[in-house]
Amino acid sequence: MLTINLIREKRDFIIERLKIKNFEAGEILDRIIAIDTERRDIQTRTDQMQGEMNRISKEIGSMMKDGKKNEADAAKEKTYKLKEEIKNLSDKLIPLDNELRNEIIKLPNLPHESVAPGHGADDNVKVREGGQITVLPDSAVPHWELIKKYDIIDFDLGIKLTGAGFPVYKGKGARLERALINFFLDEGGKAGYREVMPPIMVNEDSGFGTGQLPDKEGQMYHAGLDNFYLIPTAEVPVTNIYRDVILSAGELPLKNVAYTPCFRREAGSWGAHVRGLNRLHQFDKVEIVQIAHPDHSYECLEEMVSHVESLIMKLGLPYRILRLCGGDMSFTSALTYDFEVWSGAQKKWLEVSSTSNFESFQSNRMKCRFKEKGDKQTKLVHTLNGSALALPRIVAAILENNQTETGIKVPEVLVPYTGFDIIN
RNA sequence: GGAGAGAUGGCAGAGCGGUCGAAUGCGGCGGUCUCGAAAACCGUUGUUCGCCUUCCGGCGAACCGGGGGUUCGAAUCCCCCUCUCUCCGCCA
Missing domain, CATH: 3.30.930.10 (Bira Bifunctional Protein; Domain 2)
Incomplete structure (x- = not known):
């Protein structure tokens, strides 16, 4: 399995090398790069929201300890919507990961530079x-x-x-x-x-x-x-x-x-x-x-x-x-x-x-x-x-x-x- | 196959709803001491992803067997799966 880093950085090089194995990689690579870009975007956003969520939860914890029940309830209200947004976004992440992997494993290994082209x-x-x-x-x-x-x-x-x-x-x-x-x-x-x-x-x-x-x-x-x-x-x-x-x-x-x-x-x-x-x-x-x-x-x-x-x-x-x-x-x-x-x-x-x-x-x-x-x-x-x-x-x-x-x-x-x- | 117990960092082992990525010990790494070593003492010590950083690194997220659920919040509660151990049965 080729690494995602290599695919991100050396798309054209991979296409060239895989021609030696008579494999057309262009379409798969473009699909991988698109999925990967979307995946990263979603992860960045969910990470940010999750961080926010973690912060509020901690605050609620200390409010409860201090007996500020009303403030804690108000903070809880805030989390409901956030929680839902996180769920909506993160639900997309697992299918994307699977899709990404399913595409990447279609790519054969790159042949070493000493490998001659040929068909059989x-x-x-x-x-x-x-x-x-x-x-x-x-x-x-x-x-x-x-x-x-x-x-x-x-x-x-x-x-x-x-x-x-x-x-x-x-x-x-x-x-x-x-x-x-x-x-x-x-x-x-x-x-x-x-x-x-x-x-x-x-x-x-x-x-x-x-x-x-x-x-x-x-x-x-x-x-x-x-x-x-x-x-x-x-x-x-x-x-x-x-x-x-x-x-x-x-x-x-x-x-x-x-x-x-x-x-x-x-x-x-x-x-x-x-x-x-x-x-x-x-x-x-x-x-x-x-x-x-x-x-x-x-x-x-x-x-x-x-x-x-x-x-x-x-x-x-x-x-x-x-x-x-x-x-x-x-x-x-x-x-x-x-x-x-x-x-x-x-x-x-x-x-x-x-x-x-x-x-x-x-x-x-x-x-x-x-x-x-x-x-x-x-x-x-x-x-x-x-x-x-x-x-x-x-x-x-x-x-x-x-x-x-x-x-x-x-x-x-x-x-x-x-x-x-x-x-x- | 039947009954029960359990799975936490390299290993051992605490934690059983918030300040826990996780006490403590061992091991590993670096240092002090030493002619050198041991001992002792001090420090350090996981992985993955994302964002920023032209290095060093910083910030955020996730991971306590795997998956799902409850909750504002889960190593901790619930469900399913896998595996391990003990006893019984069977057996090369």
Whole structure:
């Protein structure tokens, strides 16, 4: 959520920046500015009247004490009309506040100056790539055949238990999944992230704080009886740890890493291109989240990018890093790097991490602020997060790229975690 | 699920219709003392919005879990909601 101050002061700048995201902001901004002007006018007037009212009430108090009942009654007479005027005016204030907020939350975050214009995936900018593109023999098969062959992930059983997109990991498949989670968590710990285990259901306030609500309501599973949402990513609970909190500059950046299952309804996005592990309703992910000082948040972002990159390198997977163009970025992000790994048998790139700086977009929703030492005023922190990493496509890539005649070779770094070096 | 009690500033905890943004203690910050530290002593100490101020700041409004009501006036009285605690029940 953009701050009202920025909107008041930099209307034209916002319009320019949002063009990069192919968003026409002019009309909304003008509406916001008009509502805001009216709101301030009304508040100024009600504040004045309320002050007058408070003064008279105090006078009545001391008159009563002094036994001047007649004077007090006369003063009461004066308040009746004033009270009514205040009510008439202040009744307008709440609807105006709501209206204002409803308009402001329609505005996406401003893209960072390094973000290229563009409309979709084709316009993303390749930052760098690493690893060797895997060349597999013609006999190589995609992961959905490998998991059947070795009986390590069972989609049909998941359909029986729940529905499509809820796989059951079995035997070495389950072990591999757990090994990856532990490996990612341990690597996060080594990089200075505190491990947390948050709830995987959140309330409405948390959903709003990170920007899932009201926008992506339909993309989350909702437990209606209690009004809880199953998290689509650990970003939601972990970032909301700092909702309504005032930090001191000295404690920044705060770094947390969390493993959670993630739940996504993925309404309307199924098709032939999302076979097997490519898209699921429930999947595992380790997420890193940073709460950063605004002056240093882009250094934090670079550090997170290096961390994610190191994970992929250690797993020995070919990868590339993309800086998303304006049209492909999320509503909430200021700058996003996507990480993709090469899936040898499908012969395509699979997105395994999205690492972003949200600047103050989430913190303004969450009211997460900090104070500089000796400073009275509060400022908004910057929030960042990244997948480090999302499991299913990593598993898909490992299975496909590492397949051999005799079985699937487990990446060396994972062997201490799995307890085996081949799936056969 | 049943019965009862409660929710006040960073924490603990008073206040139960007017002078209460709120006593007191602890903590935090600044200072005195000290070679330095501790102790002691002194001072200071929330957030949001609006108006004025080119800085420093000043003035006003609101906030005592959330929402509504009574009243000239509400932390204090009434209603609803949420949450917490205690006992009972159930239970990994």
